[in-house]
Amino acid sequence: MWYYVDPHSGIPIYVQLKEQIKKAVATGLLAEGQQMPSVRELALQLTINPNTVAKVYQELEREGVLQTARGLGSFVAKRRKDFGPQQESSLDNALEKLMVEAYQLSVDADTLYARFTEKLAAWKDRLKKGAEGQ
Amino acid sequence: MWYYVDPHSGIPIYVQLKEQIKKAVATGLLAEGQQMPSVRELALQLTINPNTVAKVYQELEREGVLQTARGLGSFVAKRRKDFGPQQESSLDNALEKLMVEAYQLSVDADTLYARFTEKLAAWKDRLKKGAEGQ
């Protein structure tokens, strides 16, 4: 499990770390209930400030990705199961964004469809393996 | 054609405007060769600073979305046609990002597929109409 951040990338450190953790959770690399390294430990590993890690954990808790408690630690939360209008709308935006980006990359609709289905298949595999691991 | 920015949204104004313009170009709402409003004019309309608009135009030029010249103005560039390893990699990242987001939204693979194909169909329609318009 190794996170990597680059202070000179232009992207805020806390954003980089946050996205990596979200990705690790989404791919099953981090299982539900699994304990995260402590704020101080992770800060030491990445040579960044504990406050920065704390900020990441706090935001991830607000987003429902982690569950955290003083004296105990931070843990990967159980995946939310509700899919309502809020989620529907967010998904719509994400898809719209993808199409815009594909256009700029001069990807035609057929190629986009092909790459998407490939990626989706790989994704399902990874999720399946993650679920079996538990 | 009307852009809208919210200075209090937490998202930088120039990012908001940039994304809206990219989206307008990608949907054919802004046609190739079409002249953009001047830096000052757009700044006036949005009640923001001309420099902010200028920054957007500059970045969009670097990305190949606009073409700009002093004394003349800014214009929608012709769409890039090359799809190389660079673009392939960017597309891969974009798809990965979509999957991660879908996971957090508790969207299952089937629903994601369904919404994607719907959106792609709508997209093709818009592109077709945009091309006919020229």
Added chain:
DNA sequence: AAACGTGTATTAGTTATATAGTACAATATG
């Protein structure tokens, strides 16, 4: 040449980001 409309550069002020250091609060363990 003059005037006008374009994008651009310079400077300044405000806000966000990151770090550091210290202290505090809650839980587990001896």
Added chain:
DNA sequence: CATATTGTACTATATAACTAATACACGTTT
């Protein structure tokens, strides 16, 4: 109860990002 470990809160400081105001440079048109 004492101690260690966890996350949290607070203050202070430095740097970078963002926006704004003003002046400048390029090109067109009269």
